[in-house]
Amino acid sequence: MPDISTRYMGLALPNPVIVSSSGLTAKTAGVVSAAEAGAGAVVLKSLFEEDIAAGVEDSRGKSSVVHPEAEEYLSQMGMLLEPDTYLTLVEESVQKTDIPIIASLNCYSERWWTDYAERIEKVGAHAIELNLSPIALDVKTDASEVEKKLVDMVVLARKTVKLPLAVKIGPNFSALPYLAARLKRAGADALTLFNRFYTVDIDINEMSFKSGNSLSVKEEFPSVLRWIGIISDLTELDIAASTGVYEASDLIKVILAGGDAAQLCSVLYREGLSAIEAVKSGLVEWMREHHFETISDFHSLLSLDDDKRSTFYQRLQYVKALKGVK
Ligand SMILES: Cc1cc2nc3c(=O)[nH]c(=O)nc-3n(C[C@H](O)[C@H](O)[C@H](O)COP(=O)(O)O)c2cc1C
Numbered sequence: 229m230p231d232i233s234t235r236y237m238g239l240a241l242p243n244p245v246i247v248s249s250s251g252l253t254a255k256t257a258g259v260v261s262a263a264e265a266g267a268g269a270v271v272l273k274s275l276f277e278e279d280i281a282a283g284v285e286d287s288r289g290k291s292s293v294v295h296p297e298a299e300e301y302l303s304q305m306g307m308l309l310e311p312d313t314y315l316t317l318v319e320e321s322v323q324k325t326d327i328p329i330i331a332s333l334n335c336y337s338e339r340w341w342t343d344y345a346e347r348i349e350k351v352g353a354h355a356i357e358l359n360l361s362p363i364a365l366d367v368k369t370d371a372s373e374v375e376k377k378l379v380d381m382v383v384l385a386r387k388t389v390k391l392p393l394a395v396k397i398g399p400n401f402s403a404l405p406y407l408a409a410r411l412k413r414a415g416a417d418a419l420t421l422f423n424r425f426y427t428v429d430i431d432i433n434e435m436s437f438k439s440g441n442s443l444s445v446k447e448e449f450p451s452v453l454r455w456i457g458i459i460s461d462l463t464e465l466d467i468a469a470s471t472g473v474y475e476a477s478d479l480i481k482v483i484l485a486g487g488d489a490a491q492l493c494s495v496l497y498r499e500g501l502s503a504i505e506a507v508k509s510g511l512v513e514w515m516r517e518h519h520f521e522t523i524s525d526f527h528s529l530l531s532l533d534d535d536k537r538s539t540f541y542q543r544l545q546y547v548k549a550l551k552g553v554k
Pocket residue numbers: 248249250251273274275305306307332359396422423424442443444445470471472473491492493494495
């Protein structure tokens with residue numbers, strides 16, 4: 229029987245299938261179910277900076293600082309959590325399971341969240357994933373300023389806690405290898421590629437905004453794979469794939485491209501927690517067929533480690549893709 233145990237950001241995982249931060253991991257019962265369903269680790273729902281700020285304001289007798297529209301959006305996504313409830317979620321999840329529990333903090337400014345990072349460490353989380361999504365919404369901020377903000381958050385987190393730190397970012401960076409190197413220097417241990425942001429749609433009859441699809445589709449996975457292939461040999465950060473991972477073959481591709489683990493979210497909403505076992509057994513079967521005994525036997529076999537692969541990931545894909553188009 230092949231051994232599918234692995235290491236991710238310094239943690240020992242029984243297998244490389246991680247349940248993503250989402251409504252599925254917002255309650256202890258959900259985390260326990262994910263562990264019972266065979267997850268290798270769980271990323272808890274993010275504690276949003278807005279939640280923390282709201283809690284702080286409320287405890288001072290002031291009204292919530294969350295903008296009503298932001299509040300509606302956060303609660304739609306199952307995102308509003310009480311900061312103290314969050315600490316209980318971390319503590320109970322660690323006590324009631326025997327897999328790594330990765331807390332998640334959504335950080336926007338330099339306020340509020342560092343205190344919570346410390347408290348999360350104290351109640352026993354095994355690691356923290358920083359859910360970072362700074363973007364420029366004006367014409368004065370350039371890309372380097374946005375990236376500096378991101379790196380500064382990691383520096384701050386590293387100063388605050390000793391826990392392994394993963395950084396979860398969105399897909400819109402043009403110089404990802406450089407950013408990854410900066411994040412590593414800032415003290416990160418892993419990169420989660422990529423967050424899939426809440427999407428907004430427009431109702432053309434009502435002429436108003438409405439929510440877009442909150443769940444991904446399989447077709448979103450190839451661009452994640454492409455970036456993992458490009459950067460895995462250029463960074464010392466461990467890498468977890470997120471977005472569009474649906475089946476065992478996706479996880480196998482992630483590892484071949486040099487990634488270390490894959491996070492599942494939409495597939496679990498669509499098909500239930502049994503998808504975890506399906507991905508794991510598909511991995512075992514494939515390893516058996518190819519006579520691989522451990523994950524490291526095939527890890528990075530197809531990462532970008534020479535000019536040929538560089539050509540493949542950067543240009544040849546266009547040629548091949550075009551050839552496939554009749
Ligand atoms: C309902 C829902 C809630 C989510 N909440 C969070 C969150 O709190 N923090 C976070 O980092 N990602 C959150 N995500 C994003 C997922 O963790 C994941 O990155 C994204 O859905 C892409 O993966 P997928 O294609 O497997 O769904 C959420 C996703 C969904 C569908």
